[in-house]
Amino acid sequence: MPTETLSQKEIEDRLAELPGWSLDGDRITRTYRLGDHFAATALVVHIAQIQQELDHHSEVALGYNTVSLAVNTHEAGGAVTAKDFQLAERVEQLSESHAAV
Template structure:
């Protein structure tokens, strides 16, 4: 089943449920700061596991003590879809366990 792009209103409504997330350059984005490089690395591994479970992958960037995500749906022409928000919700749920802010 094809994934449909979300309307601007649908995106705004979903963003209201995800503090810290934004749409930049047509992609759903978020950055987290963590206490240490090791903590950031552990969070990246956890996100990678979730992405494999969802079969939906973001651009995932590891900094010294930061983790950044940027995602859109290739099969929807690079638009933001419900799949992107599903990933964002999963990442938002796991972030506190890593001490991410």
């Protein structure tokens, strides 16, 4: 069963509920700042765990004290779907326990 893409309005409405997230082309994105490199690395490991649980993976970039995500759904031709927001919401909840801003 194919995953349905979200309309521009649906994307905008959902982004309004996720401060810090934005639409960049055909992906939703967010960069988190953390205290240091070890804290950023720990967040990446926990994001990977969530991605495995959801069977939905994003592009993750690790910097010295930053973690950036870019999320879209490959099986929907690279469009934004509800699966992307499910992942973003889980990461957003997780980021609080890592003191990520």
